[in-house]
Amino acid sequence: MRDIHILDVSLRDGSHSMKHQYSEQQVRDIARGLNQAGVEYFEVAHGDGLGGSSLQYGLSAVDELKLIEAAANECTDSKVAVLLIPGIGIKDDLKNAVNAGAKMARVATHVTEADISAQHIAYSRELGLKTAGFLMMAHMAPTSVIVEQAKLFESYGAEIVYVTDSAGYLLPDQVTERIRALKENIGCEIGFHAHNNMSLAMANSLAAIEAGATYIDGSLRALGAGSGNTQTEVLVAVLQRMGIQTGVDLYNIIDVANDIVAPILPRPQEISGSSLIMGYAGVYSSFLLHTEKASKQFGVDERDILVELGRRKTVGGQEDLIYEVAQSLRK
Amino acid sequence: MRDIHILDVSLRDGSHSMKHQYSEQQVRDIARGLNQAGVEYFEVAHGDGLGGSSLQYGLSAVDELKLIEAAANECTDSKVAVLLIPGIGIKDDLKNAVNAGAKMARVATHVTEADISAQHIAYSRELGLKTAGFLMMAHMAPTSVIVEQAKLFESYGAEIVYVTDSAGYLLPDQVTERIRALKENIGCEIGFHAHNNMSLAMANSLAAIEAGATYIDGSLRALGAGSGNTQTEVLVAVLQRMGIQTGVDLYNIIDVANDIVAPILPRPQEISGSSLIMGYAGVYSSFLLHTEKASKQFGVDERDILVELGRRKTVGGQEDLIYEVAQSLRK
Numbered sequence: 001m002r003d004i005h006i007l008d009v010s011l012r013d014g015s016h017s018m019k020h021q022y023s024e025q026q027v028r029d030i031a032r033g034l035n036q037a038g039v040e041y042f043e044v045a046h047g048d049g050l051g052g053s054s055l056q057y058g059l060s061a062v063d064e065l066k067l068i069e070a071a072a073n074e075c076t077d078s079k080v081a082v083l084l085i086p087g088i089g090i091k092d093d094l095k096n097a098v099n100a101g102a103k104m105a106r107v108a109t110h111v112t113e114a115d116i117s118a119q120h121i122a123y124s125r126e127l128g129l130k131t132a133g134f135l136m137m138a139h140m141a142p143t144s145v146i147v148e149q150a151k152l153f154e155s156y157g158a159e160i161v162y163v164t165d166s167a168g169y170l171l172p173d174q175v176t177e178r179i180r181a182l183k184e185n186i187g188c189e190i191g192f193h194a195h196n197n198m199s200l201a202m203a204n205s206l207a208a209i210e211a212g213a214t215y216i217d218g219s220l221r222a223l224g225a226g227s228g229n230t231q232t233e234v235l236v237a238v239l240q241r242m243g244i245q246t247g248v249d250l251y252n253i254i255d256v257a258n259d260i261v262a263p264i265l266p267r268p269q270e271i272s273g274s275s276l277i278m279g280y281a282g283v284y285s286s287f288l289l290h291t292e293k294a295s296k297q298f299g300v301d302e303r304d305i306l307v308e309l310g311r312r313k314t315v316g317g318q319e320d321l322i323y324e325v326a327q328s329l330r331k
Numbered sequence: 332m333r334d335i336h337i338l339d340v341s342l343r344d345g346s347h348s349m350k351h352q353y354s355e356q357q358v359r360d361i362a363r364g365l366n367q368a369g370v371e372y373f374e375v376a377h378g379d380g381l382g383g384s385s386l387q388y389g390l391s392a393v394d395e396l397k398l399i400e401a402a403a404n405e406c407t408d409s410k411v412a413v414l415l416i417p418g419i420g421i422k423d424d425l426k427n428a429v430n431a432g433a434k435m436a437r438v439a440t441h442v443t444e445a446d447i448s449a450q451h452i453a454y455s456r457e458l459g460l461k462t463a464g465f466l467m468m469a470h471m472a473p474t475s476v477i478v479e480q481a482k483l484f485e486s487y488g489a490e491i492v493y494v495t496d497s498a499g500y501l502l503p504d505q506v507t508e509r510i511r512a513l514k515e516n517i518g519c520e521i522g523f524h525a526h527n528n529m530s531l532a533m534a535n536s537l538a539a540i541e542a543g544a545t546y547i548d549g550s551l552r553a554l555g556a557g558s559g560n561t562q563t564e565v566l567v568a569v570l571q572r573m574g575i576q577t578g579v580d581l582y583n584i585i586d587v588a589n590d591i592v593a594p595i596l597p598r599p600q601e602i603s604g605s606s607l608i609m610g611y612a613g614v615y616s617s618f619l620l621h622t623e624k625a626s627k628q629f630g631v632d633e634r635d636i637l638v639e640l641g642r643r644k645t646v647g648g649q650e651d652l653i654y655e656v657a658q659s660l661r662k
Contacts, residue, residue: 171572172534198572199565203503203534221601234530234602237611241502241529250611251634258604268599270552271565273589280568280581303582 002247004239005215007191008034008042008232010261011071012083014223016047016285018266021061024070026264030220031071033256035078038248039232041104043081044071047225049108050082050089050097057088065100072101079103083134084124086116091123098127106162107153108134110315111141114149121156132160132191132215139169139282140313143181150186160189160215165204168197168226168279169310172207183212191215194230196222197279199271201230202238209244220257221269226278226285228269233257277303281310290319294326304329333578335570336546338522339365339373339563341592342402343414345554347378347616349597352392355401357595361551362402364587366409369579370563372435374412375402378556380439381413381420381428388419396431403432410434414465415455417447422454429458437493438484439465441646442472445480452487463491463522463546470500470613471644474512481517491520491546496535499528499557499606500613500641503538514543522546525561527553528610530602532561533569540575551588552600557609557616559600564588608634612641621650625657635660 011027027044034042044067046052046060053060060067072080081104082097094105105124107117117133124131133153138146150161163178170178175192182190192208194201194217205216218232233253239246278285283306291309295302308325342358358375365373375398377383377391384391391398403411412435413428425436436455438448445464455462464484469477481492494509501509506523513521523539525532525548536547549563564584570577609616614637622640626633639656 171569172537198569199533199562200569202530203537206503206534231530231602233604234607237607238502238529238531241611251632254604254607254634262603268601270599270601271562272593273564273585276565276568276585280572301582303585 002040003214003245004209005040006232006235006246006248007081007215007217008039008219009193009217009229010042010219010223010232011067012043012045013047013225013229014219015045015060016225017223017228017269020046020053020058022067024062024066027067028070028074029260030256031074031078033252033260035075037252037256039078039253040247041079041081042071043083043106044068045082048088049085050093052088065096068097068100068102079130081106083108084120085109086120091120094120094124094127094129098129102129104130104132106132106134107158108136108164111135111138111149112145114152117153118156121153121158125157131158132162133158134162134164134193136164137166137315138163138178139165139167139174140315143178146178147181147185150182154186154188158188160191161186162191162193162215163208164193165195167282167284168195168201169282170200170204171198172200172203175204175207176211179208179211179213189214191217193217195224195279196227196229197271197275202234205230205235206238220261221265223261223265223269227271227275277306281306283310283314284316286316287314287319287322290322294323297323298326298330300326300329333371334545334576335540336371337563337566337577337579338412338546338548339370339550340524340548340560341373341550341554341563342398343374343376344378344556344560345550346376346391347556348554348559348600351377351384351389353398355393355397358398359401359405360591361587362405362409364583364591366406368583368587370409370584371578372410372412373402374414374437375399376413379419380416381424383419396427399428399431399433410461412437414439415451416440417451422451425451425455425458425460429460433460435461435463437463437465438489439467439495442466442469442480443476445483448484449487452484452489456488462489463493464489465493465495465524467495467497468646469494469496469509470498470505471646474509477509478512478516481513485517485519489519491522492517493522493524493546494539495524496526498613498615499526499532499610501531501535502529503531503534506535506538507542510539510542510544520545522548524548526555526610527558527560528602528606533565536561536566537569551592552596554592554596554600558602558606608637612637614641614645615647617647618645618650618653621653625654628654629657629661631657631660
């Protein structure tokens, strides 16, 4: 009996922190641990989802289908989820993931672009996958837009809609407002995915639960992009203290985090100056490299550039704007 | 104009993480940075307060009076605070600290023992120090007791009373309840000191502010005992986004954290399995070593020992109980 469904993203969002270099053995070990600890779902894919392995997003060390299969083979109870961003991944990737053992798909779009996911969500349902829509950069749209986009996901067949704080920007009250509005306006279940750039991943996850979310993402040792995610083993401890059932064994999940994940971390998941500014500004961490260059070229503090990019609600793909903003700030 | 007074404890609680090995130059550099960033107060002392340097609590590399003096010499605006735990420190330590340049004293006792602080608080006021009472392990007493103890502090002359979540145990609602009760029942200002063992330091600090606290502790890069404290530079960013004035410059404080503190960290301030269990159980981190020994001796999971010690509200000085608990759990 579970009140809250924890979905662990160590093997997907955590892939960013691992620079997409997970070995098959590492995936097998973590998957076995998650399964033994009783984690209901965990996601396996390139950090940018199925098909993400590329020069642009970073090449994976091992083909993700091999990793999905390795993970699925360790599962007696847990189910493997995959993430698909239409445009990066294609429908065939979903079919291949199912053949490799995936049981759930999360179709992810920018917060204003749910309409590009219709086919993928429908196909995911057709394949028999538990299917979710995943609204990224959810701080960039007002609540009314989030409700409208969630309704699109629902109309395509999504069974869960996630609010995704990709930049770790949201404050707890803003999470409450978004989740509550979804709860009042859509029929499917609601999920929340936090990032810890402002040290609020746990606070925001609790706010989401209180407002009606039932699916919460976490990652072991907080392994994920930026400052990482809600720390799975800590989430289990906090919810256990609150009397909320997750079905996860606390000691077992701590053992996976400490004994399997901690030793392979390339760097600890701290809140550094740059990840803090990402969260404060509300921009993608992929902007950082270009911003550093533009900062040097135009002699402008990179933090001012990032804050201005956030103010302009700049999204991935608009990297050219970074130089334009730097130039305008020099004046 | 400040809505919230931030007190940085990197040079006191952070001393635990540094194993009390701060050099005079490091203290000088951090103090200069804090002063430039506009931090109103920062604390300098052994992790266990004035007089803490000892075989029992760990020997400091440099005499704390030298460190206080070095820090005070860097201050044009910031004020140096010291912590004193009666029994570890004595009244003369306060006088020496004043001579070295301290402007504020926080007199700390276990949550039920404010009555041992009467002389120290009175003497601190006599010395012209801004004076606070600091209730440690605040999760161990119900709110009614905290109010009663705070009233004692107030009656001795304390101008601020702190609720101190030494073990990182409290949930946000529990912080709200405690701070709100103080707000309703005492006249002096209210402070809050968090630890991040349950990933709730920021959430709890915000809950405290919302309930009426005006003094909030933080530390750079979260440097402190257990999983560390509320991360000062992140707190500044979060409060700035909320429109709450702290008087601290965001970019400057990030620079101190990144350029001065991060390079000297002996280890990053993560939430490890053992610090998580400390917070979950609500026990002092000083119990860990004995618990490991007892665990091996009696073949009992050390986490079970810690949870049972927490349930029994065991405090520092009762280390013998650790073996007794381990033995009883073996049965």
